[in-house]
Amino acid sequence: MADSKPDISQLQQSFSHPTWSSETLIYATYYAPRGRQRLYMLGAELSRRYLYPSDLLVGIIGAEGSGKSTLIKGLFPGLELTNDDDGVNIRPAQLYAFSPDDYFAPHTFHIDVRYERAFRQPWQIAEAVTVAVSHGRRVIVEHFDLLYEALGYNAQIMFGIGEEVIVARPGVFGPFPASIKAVADKTIRYRLMAHSAEDITSYVLERDYNYKIPVHHSDVKHGFVISFQQEPRIDLVQLENRVKEIIAADVLIAPAGEDRISIGDHQIPCTGTRTHVKHSGQIENFRLLKEFRYHPLLREYMLVGIVGRHEPAGYEEITRVPEL
Numbered sequence: 001m002a003d004s005k006p007d008i009s010q011l012q013q014s015f016s017h018p019t020w021s022s023e024t025l026i027y028a029t030y031y032a033p034r035g036r037q038r039l040y041m042l043g044a045e046l047s048r049r050y051l052y053p054s055d056l057l058v059g060i061i062g063a064e065g066s067g068k069s070t071l072i073k074g075l076f077p078g079l080e081l082t083n084d085d086d087g088v089n090i091r092p093a094q095l096y097a098f099s100p101d102d103y104f105a106p107h108t109f110h111i112d113v114r115y116e117r118a119f120r121q122p123w124q125i126a127e128a129v130t131v132a133v134s135h136g137r138r139v140i141v142e143h144f145d146l147l148y149e150a151l152g153y154n155a156q157i158m159f160g161i162g163e164e165v166i167v168a169r170p171g172v173f174g175p176f177p178a179s180i181k182a183v184a185d186k187t188i189r190y191r192l193m194a195h196s197a198e199d200i201t202s203y204v205l206e207r208d209y210n211y212k213i214p215v216h217h218s219d220v221k222h223g224f225v226i227s228f229q230q231e232p233r234i235d236l237v238q239l240e241n242r243v244k245e246i247i248a249a250d251v252l253i254a255p256a257g258e259d260r261i262s263i264g265d266h267q268i269p270c271t272g273t274r275t276h277v278k279h280s281g282q283i284e285n286f287r288l289l290k291e292f293r294y295h296p297l298l299r300e301y302m303l304v305g306i307v308g309r310h311e312p313a314g315y316e317e318i319t320r321v322p323e324l
Contacts, residue, residue, distance in 0.1 A: 025050070027168040027175060027318055031219035032067065032161050034195040036271040038217075039067050042165060043074015050157060050167050051075070056133040059144030059155030061181050063188050065274040066161045068142055072110065075159070076140065081110050095128050096120075100135040107136075113143040122150035145177035163187035163194075163222070168318070175318045183314050190222045193283045193307040196253055196276045197243065198224035199261065201288075201305055203268050204242050209234055223306040231292055231301040240288040243305075250281030284308050 030046070033039055051058075058075075062068045069081055082093045093116065095109040109132055116125050125147060129139050141147055144155055158177065160166040162184030168175040198217065201224075205211040211232065218225040251264030255273035263280070270276075277283060285308055292301040 025167070025169045027166055027180075029164040029166055029315075032163060032165045032191055033219060034191070034198065034217070034224075034272045034275055036070055039070045039272075040074040043071045044077070046159070046165070046167060047075045050169070055156045056136065056138045057129070057155045058138065058140045059148075059158040059177060060140060060142045060161075061145050061158060061177055062161035062184050066184070066188050066191070067272070067275060068161055070272075071159065071161055071165065072140060072142070076108065076110075079108060079110055079140070082112060082115075095132060095139065098128070098132050098135075098137065100131075105137075108138045108140070110140045111142065113141060113146040117146065122147060126150040126152070145181045148177045160184040161188075163191040163313075166318075174320075179314075179318045179320075182317065186311075187313050189277075190308050192275060192277045193286075194219075194222060194224050194305070195272060196280065197247070197283050197286050197305055197307050198226070199253075199268060199270055199276070200246050200263060200280065200283075201239070201243050201303075202226065203263055203266060204239065204246070205234075206268075207266075208242060209239075220304060220306070222308045222310075223304060226303045226305075227295075227298070227300040228292075228303070229300060231294075232303075236288050236290050236292075236303075240286075243288075244286060247280045247283045247286055250279050252279060253277060 028050075030042060033042060060068050060072060072079065072081065093109070093111055094106055095111050098105055098109070111125070111129070113122075113125060129141065129147070129151065132139050141155065144158065148154065154170040154174075154176065156169070158166075158168045158170065158175070158180055160168070160180035160183065164187065166180055166183065168180060170176070205226075209232070211228075218227065246263065249264070252262065253276045254262050256262040256267045259269055259271050259273065260267050261270040261273050261276065285306075287306055289304040289306070292303060294301055
């Protein structure tokens with residue numbers, strides 16, 4: 001690491017980017033899909049739409065198990081993470097060894113602040129990040145909200161993941177990491193509940209109605225959509241009651257090897273094994289719409305499940321101008 005701390009003019013020069021980009025995007029929201037492949041695809045789409053080569057400081061915000069690592073891999077294909085959400089250290093953080101005089105030094109770094117705080121003080125992490133970005137390197141900071149105060153300046157672009165993925169390009173008045181984290185933390189439980197309810201529903205469809213676990217899934221607010229090419233001959237009240245029986249039994253939901261979860265004593269495929277409640281009884285107010293919704297363009301029949309209740313998430317706070 002360089003001995004001298006870069007001055008503010010170096011940092012400002014490093015943070016230069018097309019001016020119109022910061023004037024148009026306040027924040028955007030997308031459903032945070034369940035399953036690795038769909039989250040990869042969303043990350044790739046967000047990268048294409050929102051990332052610029054001049055974005056050197058990228059903030060990632062979200063709870064454990066929300067899919068941050070998967071989203072990062074979609075945003076930055078090929079990036080090797082220093083630490084993933086399973087708490088496994090893949091490789092030492094190269095950020096601390098960065099020297100601007102090293103011609104072969106990496107141009108992109110990843111750092112998990114929550115993990116690194118076990119070994120370094122926040123000011124040390126902040127200094128390492130500042131040195132790298134001031135010399136034109138990109139740093140992807142996972143748990144950016146934990147570093148913001150020590151860093152003293154905001155990321156050029158932030159991605160928060162809860163029930164939705166929030167994309168924000170901060171200005172002088174924000175958005176700030178704390179407001180994005182507040183929304184992500186408040187909404188993630190609906191995503192966990194919806195994913196578990198979706199997998200339980202898929203399991204009952206296969207067990208009791210001889211339907212293969214469907215591949216095509218999509219999203220609605222506080223819920224899920226399972227699509228069929230032909231309208232199923234299913235009593236939806238009966239299906240809802242059978243799913244509720246498993247929910248009421250409060251069975252354990254847990255990873256069961258690679259791309260599988262256990263629901264009580266049964267196992268089913270799942271590529272988002274950590275994005276679940278721990279027990280089925282944590283799923284609140286599950287219900288199915290009592291008719292299949294037909295999509296005339298896709299020619300699909302959609303089974304819609306909902307969890308939870310309407311609750312303001314606090315999005316209005318993201319853009320609120322702080323007053324003295």
